Amino acid sequence: MTKPPLTLYLAAPRGFCAGVDRAIKIVEMAIQKWGAPVYVRHEIVHNKFVVDALRDQGAVFVEELDDCPDDRPVIFSAHGVPKAVPAAAAKREMIYVDATCPLVSKVHIEAQRHADNGLQMIMIGHEGHPETIGTMGQLPEGEVLLVETVADVATVQVRDPARLAFVTQTTLSVDDTAGIVAALQARFPAIIGPHKEDICYATTNRQEAVKAMAPKCDAMLVVGAPNSSNSRRLVEVGARAGCTYSQLVQRAADIDWRALDGIGSMGITAGASAPEVLINEVIDAFRDRYDVTVEMVETAKEDVEFKVPRVLREPA
Numbered sequence: 612m613t614k615p616p617l618t619l620y621l622a623a624p625r626g627f628c629a630g631v632d633r634a635i636k637i638v639e640m641a642i643q644k645w646g647a648p649v650y651v652r653h654e655i656v657h658n659k660f661v662v663d664a665l666r667d668q669g670a671v672f673v674e675e676l677d678d679c680p681d682d683r684p685v686i687f688s689a690h691g692v693p694k695a696v697p698a699a700a701a702k703r704e705m706i707y708v709d710a711t712c713p714l715v716s717k718v719h720i721e722a723q724r725h726a727d728n729g730l731q732m733i734m735i736g737h738e739g740h741p742e743t744i745g746t747m748g749q750l751p752e753g754e755v756l757l758v759e760t761v762a763d764v765a766t767v768q769v770r771d772p773a774r775l776a777f778v779t780q781t782t783l784s785v786d787d788t789a790g791i792v793a794a795l796q797a798r799f800p801a802i803i804g805p806h807k808e809d810i811c812y813a814t815t816n817r818q819e820a821v822k823a824m825a826p827k828c829d830a831m832l833v834v835g836a837p838n839s840s841n842s843r844r845l846v847e848v849g850a851r852a853g854c855t856y857s858q859l860v861q862r863a864a865d866i867d868w869r870a871l872d873g874i875g876s877m878g879i880t881a882g883a884s885a886p887e888v889l890i891n892e893v894i895d896a897f898r899d900r901y902d903v904t905v906e907m908v909e910t911a912k913e914d915v916e917f918k919v920p921r922v923l924r925e926p927a
């Protein structure tokens with residue numbers, strides 16, 4: 612039977628970012644250095660495939676530091692942790708390695724600097740996301756006010772409108788965040804913030820590639836996890852850029868082939884925590900059913916790399 616033709620647009624950049632790459636390396640190098648088990652507080656990155664592969668190598672994933680024994684190393688996930696967590700590990704004299712992405716740590720430092728200057732902080736982020744919990748946890752409880760939407764900006768109660776600063780989660784929608792920042796600046800003209808926002812290069816680049824790709828596609832798939840903020844934003848960006856069927860899949864088995872019936876063009880991208888092996892699995896699933904022509908939609912080149920912490924570069 613002849614296969615129907617399909618143009619498969621592949622977004623670039625897509626998939627792993629430098630912070631995810633570094634976090635995975637940290638767990639692997641810690642297991643090499645100290646042997647298994649090595650404990651990891653929270654999923655090191657939001658991807659089940661990555662977590663399962665590390666578990667097979669000897670990582671044990673837990674939600675809280677209290678679930679770790681004193682005598683085994685513990686790693687903190689790429690999303691960052693409240694200050695109280697490393698403090699508690701130090702008090703218990705544990706070996707700990709912080710895999711917080713350096714671009715998240717930069718936001719932590721910003722928040723602390725503004726607080727040291729006597730400014731009250733507002734964070735633009737998603738409630739309950741580990742990065743938001745980690746960034747808000749850099750300052751005493753209640754010191755950072757969270758806003759998620761433009762509507763929240765209208766009701767947020769601040770101490771002094773003249774002494775305010777804001778930070779953002781790194782994996783937000785660039786366009787939504789611009790609207791929230793504009794609303795903050797309109798209500799609090801004296802508010803201080805980063806030049807634009809704290810959204811990282813990887814989130815920005817992946818969203819830009821989707822904006823360029825989506826209008827060409829009858830349908831679009833984002834390879835990523837349901838709890839991955841940047842992956843979910845890519846689905847929304849795709850839909851808003853004109854691709855009405857924009858869906859998240861964790862891997863090829865999740866593809867709803869019936870919904871794709873009759874398509875002639877397909878866009879594929881992946882969130883920052885999705886490994887290339889899963890993207891290839893999805894492409895192969897299309898090759899099984901269609902006569903595929905792959906076209907790259909490249910909007911940026913990335914060469915960012917982050918070093919692993921010194922303790923892992925030194926011999927045991």
Ligand code: SF4
Pocket residue numbers: 628629630631689712713714715781782811812813814841883
């Ligand atoms: S998405 Fe951005 S902030 Fe998050 S780990 Fe990757 S580079 Fe770091």
